[in-house]
């Protein structure tokens with residue numbers, strides 16, 4: 001059977017989106033180490049990040065992650081282009097607030113904000129640690145690269161704190177709609193299950209958004 | 223009561239349309255929205271102007287012909303109603319009411335408020351039926367169908383093809399309509415024989431007609447006069463996977 005682009009593209013967005021959602025759980029859990037007092041946090045966080053960098057399985061996962069972001073964005077753009085073409089004339093008056101959530105109507109704009117965040121985030125950390133761009137990263141007492149110090153210095157800058165914290169908000173909205181939509185896209189249609197899914201998506205979005213939003217503030221005050 | 227109608231006027235598909243305002247008097251709140259348009263048209267006839275073109279048939283909420291976008295909502299301010307079931311008591315005396323045709327690439331404007339919904343017919347033509355010898359009606363109990371199955375099929379079969387789902391969807395997606403038609407038949411034993419082929423052909427036509435992707439905003443199920451649930455779209459997606467992987 002010939003593939004249908006309406007389904008294929010959305011399935012790709014959903015599969016990559018869910019993989020990214022899973023990643024966010026792991027990423028947030030690890031970053032919670034940053035909430036500990038500085039002395040404890042530094043050692044644990046640096047040890048954890050060294051473990052990640054030296055684990056070959058994690059390298060595979062990391063590439064899957066970069067690929068997922070790329071695929072998610074590319075298909076999102078294709079979907080947005082077709083959707084725009086399918087609706088060439090807009091209504092003079094349109095009260096879609098009365099029939100659907102704001103997030104569901106603005107997934108593209110929310111995604112664009114997240115993309116800006118991801119780029120800045122990669123420049124702040126990935127480029128500095130992996131590519132060695134910017135100031136050299138020091139080593140801590142245990143001989144691990146001092147990633148904690150990279151994080152700490154970044155979040156001594158209030159502008160970065162504000163940027164990281166504020167952009168956790170669009171992420172939350174994107175995830176609240178995205179998580180439930182992804183399951184429906186992939187064919188989950190069980191009625192009571194869908195109601196449960198809506199609640200889980202809300203809780204998930206709040207936890208991720210609040211979690212990532214709070215960490216920079218806490219580190220700032222360390 | 224008195225209302226100002228701000229109505230989209232367009233001669234034909236190729237033309238550029240525009241809004242025109244009409245102050246309409248001597249309305250009563252018991253009039254249906256279509257009766258108000260009839261009333262306005264009578265005054266236009268007396269003035270020798272071309273009447274406002276709009277569609278209807280049954281005027282009792284079952285044919286799906288009366289699709290109009292009213293004050294920013296498909297079929298007006300209420301959930302789950304057709305335009306013919308909307309009454310002027312839903313408006314305040316002196317209101318301005320903006321009246322637009324359905325907007326979607328796949329639904330070109332024919333004139334004023336009338337759009338061409340034959341894209342839906344072509345989707346139906348790709349499998350929105352079962353292949354059976356016609357003749358005298360078969361014995362009703364020849365194929366036994368459980369109540370739950372019959373109810374589920376009937377819920378989907380309730381779709382009247384009005385196009386409100388496409389009209390309200392920001393992506394102009396026909397996923398709700400197509401899924402209702404597919405699930406109606408694929409739920410029943412009579413439809414199962416051609417189930418995978420139906421999914422393949424009807425969804426292919428949906429793509430062909432230029433409808434957009436489904437983003438699960440849920441606007442469609444709110445505006446749908448029959449309250450067809452978007453769970454139908456998720457079920458269609460599951461049926462698509464099955465047809466794609468196993469057929």
Ligand code: HEM
Pocket residue numbers: 010013014016017018020021024072073076077079080107108110111112114115118174175177178179181182183185186435436437438
């Ligand atoms: C951490 C990063 C991200 C996660 C976890 C994520 C997650 C998701 C999920 C789960 C969906 C639902 C898929 C579906 O509708 O079936 C989705 C949809 C979407 N994502 Fe993302 N996303 C992320 C980043 C982005 C970025 C950077 C963009 C950039 C343009 C983007 C654009 C979109 C769009 C446009 C949709 C909706 C497609 C539609 O209208 O149906 N996302 N996302």
Ligand code: SF4
Pocket residue numbers: 286380381382383384385386387388398399402442445446447448449450
């Ligand atoms: S699914 Fe509902 S809104 Fe869409 S065409 Fe059928 S009856 Fe109309």
Ligand code: FES
Pocket residue numbers: 277278279280281282283284285286287288304305306307
């Ligand atoms: S005229 Fe038949 S549903 Fe409104």
